[in-house]
Amino acid sequence: SYVVTQPPSVSVAPGQTATISCGGNNIGSKTVSWYQQKPGQAPLLVFSDYGDRPSGIPERFSGSKSGNTATLTISRVDSGDEADLYCQVWDSTSDVVFGGGTKLTVL
Amino acid sequence: QVQLQESGPGLVKPSETLSLTCAVSGASISSYYWSWIRQPPGKGLEWIGFIYYTGSTKYNPSLKSRVAMSLDTSKEQFYLELTSVTAADTAVYYCARERRGWDTKWFDPWGPGTLVTVSS
Numbered sequence: 001s002y003v004v005t006q007p008p009s010v011s012v013a014p015g016q017t018a019t020i021s022c023g024g025n026n027i028g029s030k031t032v033s034w035y036q037q038k039p040g041q042a043p044l045l046v047f048s049d050y051g052d053r054p055s056g057i058p059e060r061f062s063g064s065k066s067g068n069t070a071t072l073t074i075s076r077v078d079s080g081d082e083a084d085l086y087c088q089v090w091d092s093t094s095d096v097v098f099g100g101g102t103k104l105t106v107l
Numbered sequence: 108q109v110q111l112q113e114s115g116p117g118l119v120k121p122s123e124t125l126s127l128t129c130a131v132s133g134a135s136i137s138s139y140y141w142s143w144i145r146q147p148p149g150k151g152l153e154w155i156g157f158i159y160y161t162g163s164t165k166y167n168p169s170l171k172s173r174v175a176m177s178l179d180t181s182k183e184q185f186y187l188e189l190t191s192v193t194a195a196d197t198a199v200y201y202c203a204r205e206r207r208g209w210d211t212k213w214f215d216p217w218g219p220g221t222l223v224t225v226s227s
Contacts, residue, residue: 031211035152042201043152045215050208054215086152090212095165096142096154 022087129202
């Protein structure tokens with residue numbers, strides 16, 4: 001089965017750039033989607049490298065991928081960006097696969 | 108604007124069946140795939156499965172023997188049944204619209220979720 005791995009936590013100072021990684025075998029060849037989940041709320045799609053940027057999501061959220069790593073980048077971070085971030089891919093064998101999530105803390 | 112809303116009992120006894128409804132508004136249920144996803148308290152996301160308006164379904168192999176999904180196009184609702192529940196099935200259950208592309212799928216939007224606790 002296909003597995004994707006995320007770091008449990010990432011911390012960043014306000015105004016700086018946060019990078020959240022998502023590792024998987026040859027993930028650079030897959031479409032990766034990212035979800036933001038704030039406490040008590042449902043996940044929200046913030047980036048997918050398939051199609052247009054989700055409606056209402058600022059350009060501060062961007063994604064990239066290469067080889068075995070995909071990355072979500074959040075620029076000019078503020079306290080409102082504190083959340084759990086999940087990556088998700090589709091694999092022909094495993095179907096939908098979610099990463100374990102990364103807790104983003106704004107210092 | 109597409110909106111989804113889950114509903115159902117918040118408490119289910121062990122060995123019984125969990126039954127949830129997802130009401131769709133702002134889109135025709137016949138135009139998309141629809142999924143259920145769950146999240147145990149303090150843990151990550153687990154895809155349960157999807158249903159298409161034709162009745163076609165696919166389930167996570169880890170739950171396949173206990174899961175059934177159905178839908179009612181006239182009511183713009185789809186449903187989840189999970190049998191023989193245990194405490195491990197305690198989770199927030201989300202319904203979501205499944206979007207598809209070439210060799211990919213993603214979820215947007217999601218319902219707000221409903222907490223189901225399995226306890227006697």
